[in-house]
Amino acid sequence: MRYQNRKKREVTQLALDKVENAIELRGITKTFGSVVANDHIDLDVRRGEILALLGENGSGKTTLMNMISGIYHPDEGSIHVNGREVVINSPMDAKKLGIGMIHQHFKLVDVFSAMDNVVIGAEGKRIKPRELKEKILELTKKFGLEVDPEKKIYNMSVSEKQTVEILKVLYRNADILILDEPTAVLTPQETQKLFAILRRMKEQGSAIIIITHKLNEVMEISDRVTILRKGKSIDTVNTAETNEKQLTELMVGRPVTLEIDRPKCENVHTRLKVVDLSVKKADGTMALKDLSFEIKAGEILGVAGIAGSGQKELCEAIAGLVPVETGAVLHNKENIIGKTPKQINNLGISLGFVPEDRLGMGLVASMGMVDNMLLKSYDKAKGIFVDRKPAKKLAEELVERLEIMTPNVETPVRLLSGGNVQKVLLGREIESEPSVLITAYPVRGLDINSSYTIYDLLNEQKKKGVAVMFIGEDLDVLLEISDRIMVLCHGEVTGIVDAAVTTKEELGLMMTGSKREGVKADG
């Protein structure tokens, strides 16, 4: 007890000495059941700096930040804001301390304007709309934000929404800003705009923490980097004194190569031809407009586009899961549009599909590997009973071949890590010996090792002569692994380009709608 008191005094003393630290975390520990999400983490953020919090999925970044913003409460350890020890019990407490967090999923009211969204939840008296607008415009000028205060949220792009979130935080005079994977949903151009804003805030003396796992962005924007691995704080380095390779090694824990293979294939020919495909969303708006393209056997067709540009509908239309308005999908001249997955299968066409929602669509979360192997083939057995023997054999083979970490093949797949879940799903789809393999965001949320396993598996399929479609969000990855890249914007194709000769910036422009007619890459 006495020791602790002394230590507390010391800390206070320390804080007074180094008042430039906006936030200090000391020995923060948080466990969920038996899982230690954060293990005695120390972290400092200075005023006027951008700190990148780097780590793979599951390394505890978001948990740590949630404790600063009052969503969780630490089991152990202390939080100091501006040199004073504080207890943050709710997001309200965090707000009062000048801490603002921008989550991956925006928390905005769709039918309200930007202005209204900024004032709801803010303290203080109601002010007149005109004054409010002036105040907001002043803020936007100060930080270089581009936002129309009167515009309704539902009319906004993702980037604009994010700007409103930032505005919300600034309006509340927050000088400590936490951003959770802010660039995941942005085009390269939008990312640049965001970084400009962050730099302006930094100049005004704010402390900024940015959570990310994209190394190039870390190098570009941050002053210092704190690396987390498996819930532990591994190191904090000055960005200027490090490089991507070193950061990766710190993050993964051992040396890794960062190159993705792009093998060249013989006998590349059209496998699947999509002609004038139009699909409506459930709410009646168009999700896909007159899409036409080909997927070739022995190639990987990358699909780029900001989230919600029609990727999901495209996959599901090809797989026969959603009704289409017009158009055709020809598989070796056989039109499979309007057919159910079962009918397509009965035609002898094996269509592999790794959906975006792995546990909600591709797999049954509460079932073990064996039962998940059965998902598409349970009906093939004769009689009324399910035959689990071949499925069990298959599951065991997959465990061995893909090094799937699971207690046994009956363990519910929801208990497996993200990478293992994806291996189960992709493994099953590959085992059905598909002629076309559609994969939506196959490495999302996976650690670097697992990601590379997935890339290898996809390349293996490509070499076997499978037509692979790869819907991705990380443009660097798309550019490296794809043979050709199709860019979608608002449900339309804005270009199909040769990945080897295209730049990220070009893709970015197409993603926001500028068409590239000239460049045709037919492989």
Next chain:
Amino acid sequence: MDETRKKEPLIRVEKRKERPAKQVRLLRLASVLLAIVAGGLFILCIGYNPFSVYATIVSGAFRSSMAFQATIKLMVPLLIPALGLTLAFKMRFWNIGAEGQIIMGAVFATFFALFCWDFPHWLLMICMFLAGMLGGALWGIIPAFFKAKFGTNETLFTLMLNYIALYLISFLRDGPWQDPNSSGFPKIARFGENAQLDKLFGVHVGWLIGLVLVVIVYIYLKYTKQGYEISVVGESRATAQYAGMNYKKIVLRTMAFSGAICGIAGMVQASGSDLTLTTSVAGGVGFTAIIVAWLAQLNPVGILVVSLLFSVLEKGSTVMQSSYGLSAYSADVLQGIILFFVLGCEFFVRYRFVTRKKGGKA
């Protein structure tokens, strides 16, 4: 201390990661024991000896072959509907309508008992059995159809159908099916011998039907393609469609089976136990069966065990009530206490309390 410095709340509730299955089982066992202790305290509070009261409950259910037969007779209407509900619940179809499905099964079967009583016994039994299934299935398909077609809320829909079924009996009892010999007293005639379910070991064969259904439902859910489809649909509609399953067909079929099994319970209860059709033919077992099914974690064998325990409690309580002169309500309170603990333990499976740590922080 700073003004801004606040205290951490004394107790917080946190969601926990999944407990291992073994721990969950232990927790559930502990909750049952705790329930018995708490029930004992209640008995003590109203001035009786908990040990002898519990002993009375157990002996009341088992003291003689007649007592045991009565216990089994109480078990049957819990067991069969719980099995039926299991099919629906596995599919995450919130069938709150077992009560109505039981009633409709009983109504359909009663039609044959009243108007075709001169059939050969076996033919009559088969007709009543099939009619019971049809009645229950009909009452199960209606909400399933509207759910599959229009996305209506099945909880409310099935609940409301219960009342329609109940009032249908009242209508039949007061009108077309009224016993002509009852001198105006609103009741339906007692079934003739020919329309009564046969007995085996002193209890109507409903118990045998129940046991057979346990096996059938167990195999159906675990080993058949249709059982597999139910599990997938229950987990996620999107997954079912992804796997090429026909969602609507599966929902309709499963609810037909679910209702049909409940309908069997109605037929069995009317022709085996009540020997007539009354408004209390279901008497709330359709709701109790929901609890039974969930307590057994939708496991048919577990349902057999839980429904037996429930019927022991129920049968034992009536003996306890008369031999101690307790109000029937005190037996209800006791049952409520036990349920409270057992269901309450599910909270601790998923959450935990975190208390504020003593002393300062480092």
Next chain:
Amino acid sequence: MKKKILGIVLSLTMVGAMLAGCGQQQGAEDKKEETKTEDTSKEDTNADDAEKADDTDKKEDAADDSKTEASGKFAPVAKEDLKVGVIHISDPAEGSGYTYTHDQGIVEMQKELGLEDSQIIRKNNIPDTDPTMTEQAIRECIEDGCQIIFATSFNYMDTCEQLAQEFPDVIFSHGTGYKSNDTNFNNYFGRIYQARYLSGIVAGMKTESNKIGYVAAMGSENSEVTGGIDAFAIGVAEVNPDAEIHVKVTNSWFSPTEETNAAKALIAEGCDVIGQHCDTPNPQTEAESAGVWGVGYNSDMSKDAPDATLTSVIWNWGVYYTQAVQKVIDGTWTPEIYFGGMDDGLVDITPINEELCAPGTKEKVEEARRKIMEEGFNVFDGVLETNDGKAVGTEGGTLDDATITGGINWYYKNVIVD
């Protein structure tokens, strides 16, 4: 799957076709047979009414004297080995209605015969609409070793009948019904109409508005209730030919709200005396709060509404219970139908509240009582005029017991039902 459904549909159609041949309700045939037997009995009565009346008297006498006859089919039971089962439709703790009254009778019997508490097995709150619960309750009594079981509510009847067959060594005594067998199952009820007639005199004397209300549980199809109303009305007409009886039917034996509402409506119509044939004392308390008067039923309701209850029509079930259990002890029990009257002390009215009643009421009541007890007056004597202008009964005759218990579906001339 499809085949299965098809199979079910086919078999049902088949069965449906057969229905044409068997479309008559089973009960209907039974009914036919029963009416036949009733008919013959009616013929008998018509042929010799007076003798019939004599017969009933004799039977009652015989019942009283049966101790000496020792003609029972059951061996005598030592008093300390005796166990008595009682099936109640609600909880005696309700304190004034039907179940309470029956239970008071059981208590009286217990005291009279000196039985221990443990010798009485009570099953409370057994709904008579639930045959399964009824059966279980009775079976538990049998398990506990009861030699005689009293089932107090009407709809226990069928279950009693069935179990009487299954357990020939146990005596089943069922109240208010009409079934029995010739070994171990009888039926008991009483001439409550006699007491109602007396209470009609009390009400008729009291009313000032000449409008008397009556809350009835059941409509004209129920002979027990309707006969009770008529007896009451005959009593009223005896002393006050100008008074009318306004009847409201609740269609339920036990419905606190409906009974309250019916009483309220009657008071609003101008009735100043409220009679009742239903289970709760609510009509009396309603009368009290409206400042009018009433006639209670089942038990003495002056404890519920002391400032309104002129008198109450009551059952002393203890009279029957004591007698029946005594016979079991003696080994003289026989399955005869018990239909006790005022002379047994089974039914009566409570002493009238002279402060509330009109002067001279007591004398009138005593006179009527004497008529019943000593002159063989049976209330439904002679030709009775119904409220729809018909005539019932014969000059010099009286209605037979079968008609009184099951055949009064008409209202006396001064009754208005709305």
